[in-house]
Structure formats: structure tokens, C-alpha cells
Amino acid sequence: MFFESTMFNLVPFFIIIITVIVFGSLLWKITTGINQNIKNNASPVLTVPAQVIAKRTEVRGEHSHTWYYSTFEVESGDRIEFEISGKEYGLLAEGDLGLLTFQGTRLISFDRNR
Known part of the structure; x- marks a missing residue:
């Protein structure tokens, strides 16, 4: 009984962690792309x-x-x-x-x- 209740408490935690990782990765990719574009535009x-x-x-x-x-x-x-x-x-x-x-x-x- 203890294991089952603990398992159900951990599922939302893992969903939140995975969501943060996915959106963090997406934000990182967008940010690095924008920064590279800014550097290119400033280059001769x-x-x-x-x-x-x-x-x-x-x-x-x-x-x-x-x-x-x-x-x-x-x-x-x-x-x-x-x-x-x-x-x-x-x-x-x-x-x-x-x-x-x-x-x-x-x-x-x-x-x-x-």
C-alpha cells in the first residue's frame, strides 16, 4: 500500500521535471540561435x-x-x-x-x- 501511494505521488513530480527539461532545451536552442544571428549581423x-x-x-x-x-x-x-x-x-x-x-x-x- 505504501509503495502504490508513493508511486502516485512521484508521477506528477516526474511529469513536471520532464516538462521543464523539454521547455528548457527548446528555450536554450532558440536563445543560442538568436545570439548567433545577432553576432552574424554585427560581423563584417x-x-x-x-x-x-x-x-x-x-x-x-x-x-x-x-x-x-x-x-x-x-x-x-x-x-x-x-x-x-x-x-x-x-x-x-x-x-x-x-x-x-x-x-x-x-x-x-x-x-x-x-
């Missing part, structure tokens, strides 16, 4: 010669959403990875040379040399 727009060094994909989630990434190397030797669209991913090839335009962590464009 740069255009530099670059080369596509690597491409990769990442599949996440139960319903298989795919994220696309490309890594560029600039003249100084620094490498920068950007999340890109599937269309951009398909148009890029490793070794492509061109002008990379970006603002913070946001890729604006990559214009290949012809």
Missing part, C-alpha cells in the same frame, strides 16, 4: 579567395532530415565550415576555386572561377 561581410576542401552531410532525426556542409580554405590557410543548402551542395565540387563571401558563420555566396 568579407569576400576572399577560397578553395572547397571538403563536403559532408549529416542525417539527424527519426524522419531523416539531412544537413549539408562545405569546408573552405582561404589564402591564410584557415579553414571555415558552413552549413549550406542541398542545391549549393550539389553544385560544389572539392577542389573548386573561387570567391567566398560570408558574414560571421553565415555563407552568403561562393562564386567559382571559370
Whole structure:
């Protein structure tokens, strides 16, 4: 009898804890996204010669959403990875040379040399 009454008292506690964790995670994700967007908007727009060094994909989630990434190397030797669209991913090839335009962590464009 004691175990059953204790179990029913703990269920609302666990529901509250799970709700706080879910909403806390959601709030954290939204806050970090807004902060990154503010930092990007405050960053200068740069255009530099670059080369596509690597491409990769990442599949996440139960319903298989795919994220696309490309890594560029600039003249100084620094490498920068950007999340890109599937269309951009398909148009890029490793070794492509061109002008990379970006603002913070946001890729604006990559214009290949012809």
C-alpha cells in the first residue's frame, strides 16, 4: 500500500521535471540561435579567395532530415565550415576555386572561377 501511494505521488513530480527539461532545451536552442544571428549581423561581410576542401552531410532525426556542409580554405590557410543548402551542395565540387563571401558563420555566396 505504501509503495502504490508513493508511486502516485512521484508521477506528477516526474511529469513536471520532464516538462521543464523539454521547455528548457527548446528555450536554450532558440536563445543560442538568436545570439548567433545577432553576432552574424554585427560581423563584417568579407569576400576572399577560397578553395572547397571538403563536403559532408549529416542525417539527424527519426524522419531523416539531412544537413549539408562545405569546408573552405582561404589564402591564410584557415579553414571555415558552413552549413549550406542541398542545391549549393550539389553544385560544389572539392577542389573548386573561387570567391567566398560570408558574414560571421553565415555563407552568403561562393562564386567559382571559370
